[in-house]
Amino acid sequence: MGDLALRVDGLGKQYRIGKREAAYRTFRDALADAFSAPFRRVAGLLRGNAAAAADLSETIWALRDVSFEVKKGEVVGIIGRNGAGKSTLLKILASITEPSEGEVQLYGRVGALLEVGTGFHFELTGRENIYLNGAILGMSRAEIKRKFDEIVAFAEVEKFIDTPIKHYSSGMVLRLGFAVAAHLEPEILIVDEVLAVGDAAFQRKCLGKMNEVAGEGRTVLFVSHDMAAVRKLCTRAVLFEQGKQVLFGEVDEVIDSYLKAQSNASSVIELPAGDPESPAYGTRIEFRDSAGQLRSEFRIGEQWQVVLHFNVRRAVKHLIAAVGLMLLDSLPLATYWSLPQDLTAGQYSATFQIDFPFKNVYLQFAVGISVLERPVYYCAGIGQVRILDVAKDEQPFRSTGGILNTPQTTRIREVSYALDG
């Protein structure tokens, strides 16, 4: 008996968003409002209804109809796109904000880490901040004292412990913040996307610690975009989409569903028409997985395709279509070319097979068309594809992780021209 850590039942959270009424229609309206508003405001203020008081009326449900149970010792991943309501759920669980409907039953002390180093003061020393931050997170002075050396060692700031943290590097501040939080010992630990900040070493360290906590049999709720970490740490997962709980189940199943749901509008991008005189121009590009499904996130080692659709206005000789891959900051990584071909007027598509060896990156694209070695169409900085650090049903693809190591296997495998329609 009593193996439940928490139960969420019909939970919902409604936010008011600050959108004022449109401009006054008439001067009379404005006057009338000016007279009635103060009373409405004061009444609203006293009732505790701030939004009515401020005359703000638009609301959104950040979370709705959420129900699930977590057993003691379970590690549950919470995934979903930005704005799906993950942080809102955690804030309710941590009592930071109140739900608008439904209820939560907690069968243990909750410790929440929604941000690293909350409450740090930059004028205070590392030592002082450990005590301050510890107290803010709910530790007693005796408890902090007991764990002090451990915290300092974990943060690797021994030498600077009596230096104001304004002199610390940002990495040191992060490590210190995580170190304090990592020594909380709640029965239920909830962690928001705190690993998104910091360098790879920091992330490794944090994940190691989280692994340790999970291994101690504590209940953990863990929000992350890092699917590899979720898969590794969690046994079960909840998927949110626009405030709705879409799926709650085994972690593999939920992650798969999440990745599938990523096939969205951004996997098809319409291209600008370009110079009306040019003999050929791009119309759109698409990103597809090997099964032909539209997607904008791919796992490392997975084969996927960039499909470039283009129109040819008049018969051309020696046309070459090309797609360039670049990092978000426009650092070019690779270019894929088609073989030159003579074409008549019509609509065409070129399919480029991609097998990309870097993980955890966002890619952008450039497309170009040339005729007789002369560029006739070019468009850069389009699209956004994410390569995830997750491999499925096979060994993870080993990444060397540096641009200079680009393996020579990333070359074009197949380009096919097909007359559309």
Added chain:
Amino acid sequence: MTVQSDRETPLLTIRPSKGWVSLKLGELWRFRELLYFLVWRDIKVRYKQTVIGAAWAIIQPFTTMVIFSIFFGQLAGIPSDGVPYPIFSYAALVPWTFFATGLANASNSLVGSAHLIKKIYFPRLVIPLSAVLSNVMDFCLAFGVLVLMMLAYGIVPTVNVVFLPLFLLLAFSTALGAGLWLSAMNVQFRDVRYVVPFLTQAWLFITPIAYPSSLIQNETLRALYGLNPMAGVVEGFRWALLGTQRAFDATILVSALASVFLLVSGAFYFRRMERTFADVV
């Protein structure tokens, strides 16, 4: 599957709250170490950042006293209940400065701690409470100067001085009470921030700092004057320290009641608004 676990009662149940809610003073007590650390942080940072930090606590009431003495004491010839005007006004400015600074800090405290409120749970009452408490240090410094002035003027406090802590407590509860109201409103309406300096200034003039409340002869009016809790505080300080004739009278009693009312109503209003803080601040 849920039948079994229903037997255990949850440690905490979270559900939407409605209307007026309890103050949860027990919880506040459990978080007293956090209160201690926040006060300690404020004091530490204030005195660390500026050389003038400690001196500022004295300069402010002292210069005001000098100005009051010249313009109200000398030029306007305002009576001072039989004590030298400088000490008469300074004895009032010390608790007043404590009140005014505490009120200003408390009013901005929630907005200033938005990053904490949005990310961590703790009883929010801790925030304005620590904002007022961290001024006790400044008060002590200014009070030290008051003691020196009394020595210089050869004024020996009466036995009533044992009541002094009560008047400090009264100033504290007034600052906190008003601070609770204003800080909670400030979260919803940021323009409250602009109201506070104006309010403080008006409050200064209706408080017997530059003048004695003995100017009011009518007993009923004097009692009503006590509705301004700071009137009781200021007269109480003079009565306890300087032995002015304004004995422990109706003004002070009414002030005590008004102050308690302000504090209790402020606390309930604050708790009621608290549910929106994390979303709006």
